[in-house]
Amino acid sequence: MRFSVSKVVISILMIFAGYTQIRACVCEIVPHRTDFRRAVAVFTGTVSSVQNLSPPEDILAMQPQQTRHVSLVVGKRYKGAKTATEELWSYEIPLSCGGFQFQVGKGYLLYVKRAHGGSRYVPTACSPSGQLIARDDWLEARLIDLDKWTFRFWSRIWPF
Numbered sequence: 001m002r003f004s005v006s007k008v009v010i011s012i013l014m015i016f017a018g019y020t021q022i023r024a025c026v027c028e029i030v031p032h033r034t035d036f037r038r039a040v041a042v043f044t045g046t047v048s049s050v051q052n053l054s055p056p057e058d059i060l061a062m063q064p065q066q067t068r069h070v071s072l073v074v075g076k077r078y079k080g081a082k083t084a085t086e087e088l089w090s091y092e093i094p095l096s097c098g099g100f101q102f103q104v105g106k107g108y109l110l111y112v113k114r115a116h117g118g119s120r121y122v123p124t125a126c127s128p129s130g131q132l133i134a135r136d137d138w139l140e141a142r143l144i145d146l147d148k149w150t151f152r153f154w155s156r157i158w159p160f
Contacts, residue, residue: 027126032145033155035127039111041080042146044132045072046107048085070102072110078146080112088112088121100129107132109139 036042053069068090074081088110090100100123102108111127114120123129128142145151 032128032142033151033158035111036079036146036152036155038113039079039127040114041086041112041121042078042110043081043086044075044107044109044143045086046075047071047102047104048073050102050104068102072108075107076146078152086121088123089115090123103131109142 030038047070049071051069051071053067070088070090072086072088074084074086090102100108108129108131110123110129112121112123112129115122128139130136130139132139
């Protein structure tokens with residue numbers, strides 16, 4: 001077998017091309033109960049404000065660019081979310097895991113986690129979170145599940 005230098009160089013470049021700084025979101029597809037169990041809080045809320053603030057250290061460690069501080073008036077609480085208003089941090093970078101483009105006055109269903117073990121909430125793109133839009137069958141099915149006490153009970157104790 002005879003190898004040309006150009007084929008070897010191209011092969012090496014193709015191998016190392018996978019080690020670039022470009023990141024895309026790859027999400028594991030899991031049952032809705034698993035998403036519910038993994039979230040620290042699950043609630044609906046209407047955005048009251050979106051601000052560009054300097055993020056705290058635990059948020060800065062996650063994503064230092066284009067960080068937004070979002071305040072929401074809580075509608076329904078399914079898990080966690082003990083107060084009438086909640087605050088979270090989000091970043092709005094296309095193709096990033098966790099980025100949402102929140103709009104003031106719009107409603108959202110949110111499955112949130114804590115930022116690096118801290119006390120601040122952050123949403124993740126790898127969950128059923130999303131904007132509450134009329135006639136969204138997929139999101140409507142999630143809301144129907146969440147309204148059932150049996151779903152919330154079994155989600156917490158049965159690992160599937």
